[in-house]
Amino acid sequence: MNFLPEHINEYAAEHSQPEPELLAELFKETWQKALVPRMISGHFQGRVLSMISKLVAPKTILEIGTYTGYSALCLAEGMIKEGVLHTIDHNEELYDFQRKYFDRSDYGEQIFQHAGEALDILPEIEGPFDLVFIDADKANYSNYFNEIIEKMNPGGVILSDNVLWSGKVTEPPKLKDDDTKALIEYNKLINQDERVETVLLPIRDGLTISRVK
Template identity: 65%
Template sequence: MHFLPENIDNYVVRHSQQEPKILQELSKETWQKVLNPRMLSGAFQGRILSMISKLVQPKTVLEIGTYTGYSALCFAEGLHPEGKIITIDKNEELETLQNKYFEKSGYRNQIEQFVGDATQIIPKLNTTFDLVFIDADKSNYINYFHLIIDKINPEGIILSDNVLWSGKVVEKLDPKDTDTKVLLEYNNLLNADNRIETVLLPIRDGLTVSRVI
C-alpha cells in the first residue's frame, strides 16, 4: 500500500540507498516460491529498518514475524558485533529458505530462530532487548506489546509494521474486521502509554517508531 502519489513515491525510492545484492536475491526467491510475497518488507522499507538498526546499534533484537528472513537481515546490518537477533515465526515451512540466506549473509551465528506461538515463546525469553520489531498477526499486536514492554531496555525502540492497514484505520469499521479493530486500539495504546514516545510514519503500510523512556 502506497499513500504517496506514485511519481513522488518513485522519486523517494530512486533517491534512497539500494538494497544489498543478497536481499535482492531473497526478495526474488520469495516472490517466486512463497505464498503472500507482499508480506515481505521490501527494498525501501528494508533500508529504513537497516538505517534504524545502524543508528541504534542494538546488542539484542527481537523480531516477531520472521517470514523469509528479509527484515532480520536488514536489522543485522546495524547489529553490534557481539549482538544477537531472536526471531519468531509460526510457519515452520519457511525455515529452509530463512536458513539459506542467513548462512549466505554471514550473520548465521548471530540469529536464533524460534518456531511457534510468539505469545507462548516471549515469556520464556530470559533477556532484554534494544530493538523489537512487531510484524506478525495483527490480532495479537496488543498482546505482543504487553509481553515485550518490560523486556525492553531504557531508550530501546519498538517498531510496529502495517499500522495503517491499507488505510482501513480511517475508514468505517466493519464489525467483523477483527484485525482493523485491534490495530485501532493498538495505535491508541502506543500514543497514550506514558512509558514510550511514539511517532507513526506513513511509510508503505504504516510504520510506528516508539522509544522507551
Template identity: 60%
Template sequence: MFFLPQDLDDYIVAHSQNEPQILKDLSRETYQKVLQPIMLSGPYQGRVLSMISSLISPKRVLEVGTFTGYSALCLAEGMPENSDLVTIDINEELESLCSRYFLRFRESVKKINFIQKIGPALDIIPELEGYFDLVFIDADKPNYVNYFHQIMKKVRPGSLIISDNVLWHGKVVETVKKKDMSTPVLLEYNKLLKEDPRLQTVLLSVRDGLTLSRVIKS
C-alpha cells in the same frame, strides 16, 4: 502493491541507499516461491529499518514475524558483530528458506547470531531471557496488543519498539466492517502506544505505517 503512487515510490527508492544484493535475491525468491510476497518489507522500508538499526547499533534484537527473513536481514545490517537477533514465526515451512539467507549473511556480510524460533509468539516471548535493545513487530494484527504487553517486560529505558502495518491499508480511518478482526485491534494498539506514559511514540507514514516507540521508563 504500492502504498504510494508507483512513480513516487520508485523515486524514493532511487534516491535512497541501494538495496543489497542478498536482499534482491531474497525478494526475487520470495516472489517466485511464497504466497503473499507483499508481506516483505521491500526496499523502501528495508532501508528505513537498516538506517534505524545502524543509528542505535542494537546488540539484542527481537523480531515478531519472520516471514522470509527480509526485515531481519535489514535490522542485522546495523547490529555489531556477534550480536543476537531472535526472530519468531509460526510458519515452519519458511524456516529453511530463512536459514539459507541468514547463513549467507553471516558468511558474506557480518557474523550475526540468528536465532530462529518456530511457534506461537505468545508462547515463546515469555520464555526469552534478558532484555532487547530493539523489537520489531510485524505479525498477526489481532495479537498486537497482546504482543505489546509481553514485550514491555523484555525492554528497558532506551529500547526501541518498531511496529509495522499500523495504518493497515488506510482502514484505520475508515468505517470498520463487522467481520474485520484486525482493524479494531490496531486502533486500540495505536491509541495504546500514544497514551502509554512509558513511551515516546511517533507514527511514520512509511509504506503501510511504521510506529517508533522509545521506552523512556519501565
C-alpha cells in the same frame, strides 16, 4: 499499500541506498516461491529498518514475524559485533528458506530462529531488548507490546508494521473485521502509554517508531 503517489515512492527509493545483492536475491525468490509475497519488506522499507537499526546499534534484537527473513537481515545490519537477533514465525515451512539466507549473510551465527506461536515463545526469550520489530498477526499486537515492554532497555525502540492497514484504521471498522479493530486499539495504546513516545510514519502500510523512556 503505499499512500504516496507512485512516482514519489519511486523517487524516494531511487535516492536511497540500494539493497545488498543477497537481499535482492531473497526478494526475487520470495516473489517466485512464497505465498503472499507482498508481505516482504522490500528495498525501501528494508533500508529504513537498516538505518534505524544502525542508529540504535542494538545488542539484542527481537523480531515477531520472520516471513522469508528479509527484514531480519536488514535489522541485523545495525547489530553490534557481539549482538544477537531472535526472530519468531508461526510458519515452520519457511524455516529452511530463512536459514539458507541467514547462513549466507554475515550474521548467520547471530540469528536465532523460533518456530511457533509468538505468545508461547516470548516468555522463553530473555531480554533486555534494544530493538523490537512487530510484524505478525495484527490481532495480537497489543498482547505482544504488553509482553515485551518490561523487557525493553531504556532508550530501546519498538517498530510496528502495517499500522495504517490500507487506511482502514481511519474508518469505522466492519463488524467482523477483528484485525482493523485490534490495530485501532493498538495505535491508541502505544500513543497513550506513558512508558513510550511514539511517532507514526506513513511508510508503505504504516510504520510506528516507539522509543522507550
